[in-house]
Ligand SMILES: Nc1ncnc2c1ncn2[C@@H]1O[C@H](COP(=O)(O)OP(=O)(O)OP(=O)(O)O)[C@@H](O)[C@H]1O
């Protein structure tokens with residue numbers, strides 16, 4: 001029997017297993033194949049990514065007001081900055097920009113609380129964002145009341161138009177989608193048939209044709225003199241189209257809720273609407289958050305299709321600016337900017353949904 | 367709150383549940399064949415029988431989770447018809463505990479308990495939560511109030527489910543195999559709660575194969591087979607002198623192991 005009286009000293013690990021070198025050995029060069037792939041990837045990064053950043057950042061022109069400022073062989077961001085007003089406000093009258101700014105500011109103020117774990121009255125703020133806010137936006141942007149100058153929707157454009165289309169689409173498609181999904185699972189054959197027909201009809205046609213129909217065909221069927229706004233028609237088309245998709249996503253969630261949940265709710269004396277809104281939908285919607293956000297993201301990007309009926313969203317306004325002969329060849333910069341704008345919003349939605357999913361996890365799996 | 371209780375209470379003859387000539391079919395399959403059953407206030411009935419004999423179906427007809435197609439069911443003198451208002455009124459007075467608990471996983475234990483009193487009985491939230499806490503104490507898990515069902519053991523979940531039903535202050539409690547999804551060491555804690563409930567005078571219908579529970583608690587044991595009530599007797603008589611051959615066979619099978 002041996003008794004150790006002196007503690008073994010704690011030694012530093014061998015240099016080959018820690019630090020940058022150790023990490024590289026374990027992760028990048030663990031096998032010859034891995035090492036080869038690492039070198040290949042490094043070469044690709046060097047050949048593609050480095051030149052891109054050189055073009056986009058190091059060699060780019062940032063300051064100036066017209067084509068003459070773009071002298072280097074890098075990107076001409078001067079063009080984007082100079083035309084920023086067009087990309088954000090479309091053809092909104094310059095004197096009325098503050099109305100759009102106010103809408104953006106309101107939206108930001110309303111959305112920020114949703115990213116915090118605990119924010120006082122978060123639920124009410126959320127509810128206002130979905131109900132009161134759109135009404136306020138309507139009066140602010142459309143004008144014609146409260147002493148605001150009316151701005152016809154033909155002058156709307158750029159980022160502002162994209163956001164209006166996406167926001168209205170999202171806010172309206174979700175509740176309509178929920179109702180359609182519930183209707184499709186209803187016990188009442190008439191309601192079920194109506195919902196099935198509606199969903200299948202809208203899912204079966206491309207959004208482009210919906211938009212064409214809304215802008216070209218609908219006026220033919222309307223009586224003489226009745227003429228409602230092109231933007232409104234496009235919006236209705238987008239909302240109906242998206243709500244059909246939303247309905248199917250939500251139906252998937254409803255189907256995943258065990259029968260026992262419906263029975264327990266009914267056994268407690270909860271009626272249909274209370275069972276649905278308090279018990280079933282909260283669980284079903286949580287299950288399909290990824291699907292819902294996926295639909296939102298698709299919707300956000302699809303809004304750009306309105307350019308085919310002559311509404312200038314952010315992509316279309318970039319396109320119209322590119323062809324301006326006052327600038328050289330700036331199409332790469334323009335399209336990159338448009339893509340980046342879309343990406344920012346879609347990526348935020350995706351991150352938000354992941355955070356939401358994590359927050360709603362209550363550890364129940366059966 | 368009082369109004370509903372007045373409407374659904376014992377009928378003049380003291381009957382809480384009255385089933386007369388009740389039949390039910392699933393498609394062509396005749397599940398319930400002429401069920402006649404009378405339950406008085408405060409009676410405790412245990413229902414047993416082989417799998418598929420229609421026990422669940424029968425007690426689920428009492429709160430209309432299943433619809434019967436012939437005959438008459440009255441709860442506290444109110445007949446169960448297609449009338450939705452009527453059905454909801456009866457469900458408020460009839461609590462049900464399921465084999466698989468069916469707690470609402472997205473709500474905490476306290477929220478599970480307070481939900482129906484708040485939304486169905488219109489009890490103010492603070493009061494409903496106070497009542498909920500008192501029932502959680504009765505089932506001996508007040509310290510779990512803030513947890514989610516997924517964080518509790520099976521026995522704890524079933525006790526929460528019992529408390530959830532009790533929060534509605536029901537006149538009748540239905541139990542559908544409340545212990546058969548539980549590990550053996552958790553069965554007792556749930557049965558203890560049920561025994562206590564029986565001592566408090568609750569009218570209970572309980573589908574279970576826990577014969578010890580039947581012997582100590584039940585006023586009557588009902589044996590069902592193939593959709594019929596085959597035999598009905600006091601527990602003492604039922605277990606020592608079963609009349610029907612099928613009852614004897616069933617008892618010998620479940621007492622074997
Ligand atoms: N929704 C349904 N559709 C068709 N048949 C059904 C349905 N529910 C139950 N059944 C059938 O009715 C019969 C009675 O079912 P029930 O659930 O009442 O039996 P049980 O006595 O409770 O059995 P167990 O002890 O297994 O719970 C069974 O044969 C079952 O297959």
Ligand SMILES: [Mg+2]
Pocket residue numbers: 421422423542543
């Ligand atoms: Mg059963």
